[in-house]
Each structure stands twice: as C-alpha cells, then as structure tokens.
Amino acid sequence: MDDLTLPSAITNFIAATNAGDSQRFVAQFTPDAVLNDWGTEYHGPTEIANWNQTDNIGKQSHFELQDFTRDDATTWTVQLVVTGNGFNGTSPFRMTIKDNRLANVTILPD
Numbered sequence: 716m717d718d719l720t721l722p723s724a725i726t727n728f729i730a731a732t733n734a735g736d737s738q739r740f741v742a743q744f745t746p747d748a749v750l751n752d753w754g755t756e757y758h759g760p761t762e763i764a765n766w767n768q769t770d771n772i773g774k775q776s777h778f779e780l781q782d783f784t785r786d787d788a789t790t791w792t793v794q795l796v797v798t799g800n801g802f803n804g805t806s807p808f809r810m811t812i813k814d815n816r817l818a819n820v821t822i823l824p825d
Contacts, residue, residue, distance in 0.1 A: 719783075719785055721783060721791065722791070722812045723815065724743045724812055724815055724816050725783075725793060725810055725812075725817070727739065727742075727743050728740065728817060731743065732771055732776055732777070732778050733778060735772050735775070736772075737764065737767055737768070737772050740771070740772060741760050741763055741764045743816055743817050744760060744816060744817045744818075745813055745814065745816045745817065745818045746759065746760065747759065747818070748763060748816070748818055748819065749818075749819050750766055750819075750820045750821075750822075751820070751821040751822065753823070753824055770801055770802075771801075774799045774801030774802075775799045776799035776800075776801060776802075777797070777798045778795045779796040779798075780793065780794075780795060781795060782794040786809070789811050789813065790809060790810065790811045790812075791809070791810050791812070792807050792809050792810075793807070793808045793809075793810060794806075794807055794808075795808055804825065806822055806823065806824070806825050807823045807825065808820060808821070808822050809823060
C-alpha cells in the first residue's frame with residue numbers, strides 16, 4: 716500500500732458501509748456526484764441513496780481495504796474485498812474527491 720493517507724471521504728465511505736449507516740454513507744458525496752456501478756450510473760444523492768439500499772448497505776455489504784493508489788491530485792483507485800448478500804469478490808473503486816467529498820465513484824469489474 717502507498718504510504719499516502721486516504722482522504723476522509725473514502726475512509727468514511729468504507730466505514731459507513733461497514734456500520735450500515737446510510738445517512739453517513741450518502742453524506743460523503745457531493746450534490747452533483749455520480750456513482751457508476753459497472754456501467755450503470757446513479758446521479759446525485761437521491762439516486763445514490765437508492766443504489767445504496769439495493770446494492771450496498773441494503774445487501775449488508777462489508778468492505779475490506781486491500782490496497783490503494785493515488786492516480787492524480789484528486790483521484791484514487793481503491794481495491795476493496797466486498798462481502799455480503801450481494802456481490803462478493805474483489806473490485807477496484809476509482810474515486811474522485813472534490814471539496815473533501817466524493818464527486819465520482821466508478822466501480823470497475825476486476
């Protein structure tokens with residue numbers, strides 16, 4: 716793992732999911748954020764909250780940080796091991812930070 720520290724929006728994204736805290740989870744995103752889950756896009760807090768209920772906390776997902784890299788000044792790729800009642804496996808999450816919040820999260824097929 717890099718010696719760099721992950722931004723709090725990313726660590727909160729992981730912690731909120733693991734705690735089952737939907738309000739904290741959605742609060743990590745900017746008002747105009749986009750979450751892209753293997754090609755399907757969710758725009759803004761309402762759509763992201765819906766995705767969270769159908770595909771993340773609503774499925775009792777748990778994230779274990781495996782590795783991460785800093786791609787540029789605002790973008791990180793985080794390797795997460797995902798377990799729960801939905802997708803199970805390792806997946807890269809590309810996350811862009813703006814104003815200390817998540818502006819874009821793209822979940823990539825491994």
